[in-house]
Amino acid sequence: MNINRNxxxxxxxxxxxxxxxxxxxxxxxxxxxxxxxxxxxxVMINNTISKPDISVGLADKSFLKIFSGYx
Amino acid sequence: xxxxxxxDCVTLYADNVYRxxxxxxxxxxxxxxxxxxxxxxxxxxxxxxxxxxxxxYLFTVAxxxxxxxxxxxxxxxxxxxxxxxxxxxxxxxxxxxxxxNEALYRLSETQRSLVLLKDYEGYSYDEIAEITSxxxxxVKVYLHRARxxxxxxxxxxxxxx
Numbered sequence: 001m002n003i004n005r006n007x008x009x010x011x012x013x014x015x016x017x018x019x020x021x022x023x024x025x026x027x028x029x030x031x032x033x034x035x036x037x038x039x040x041x042x043v044m045i046n047n048t049i050s051k052p053d054i055s056v057g058l059a060d061k062s063f064l065k066i067f068s069g070y071x
Numbered sequence: 072x073x074x075x076x077x078x079d080c081v082t083l084y085a086d087n088v089y090r091x092x093x094x095x096x097x098x099x100x101x102x103x104x105x106x107x108x109x110x111x112x113x114x115x116x117x118x119x120x121x122x123x124x125x126x127x128y129l130f131t132v133a134x135x136x137x138x139x140x141x142x143x144x145x146x147x148x149x150x151x152x153x154x155x156x157x158x159x160x161x162x163x164x165x166x167x168x169x170x171x172n173e174a175l176y177r178l179s180e181t182q183r184s185l186v187l188l189k190d191y192e193g194y195s196y197d198e199i200a201e202i203t204s205x206x207x208x209x210v211k212v213y214l215h216r217a218r219x220x221x222x223x224x225x226x227x228x229x230x231x232x
Contacts (some may be wrong), residue, residue, distance in 0.1 A: 013215045017189055019196060042224075047167050048189040048221035050175065056093065057086035058103070064081045064110045066074050 072117035174224035182217035
């Protein structure tokens, strides 16, 4: 991995997708320390990560289950 | 897969599949139908599906059922206030979350599905490729394009994707 100012976007996207191994993530963070003008872009790309709303779900799942006694 | 393992799958994964489908379809009844059809298919094929693969099998079936449904009904509309209509008791979303939700519905169905499979379920590119029948490189390219579109919307929401 050789992150630089020409290819950083690809690595920011891979970071957001959690497709980098730990050592590669460290390289991205080190790159950001030396390129502070790109921090905002890194943050905005990571802001695109959606979080599931765990309050949304099926209240009753019994209609999906199999009860062999009833077959 | 035993009856108990199947019922455990319902307990463990039904909400995940439902959330994924509901976020795409924006229609609770249709989402329930897709979830039900997916579990029915898992039960029918229980002898062929390893228990370890049951979650990705469910997402694979649900994804394709959902795409079929979208193509048949064309029910998906750009309803920016969708989530607020579903959960009226929830606290107001942060501005970024609200914008991100708007931006998600400006993506194509495929792009949105890739983002949700990645972000909601944490699937790898390889796993998403298997679920969606896309190539790994397509998944990566489509997902990256989607993130760039989302980022551009977050930076400047008046820009239409």
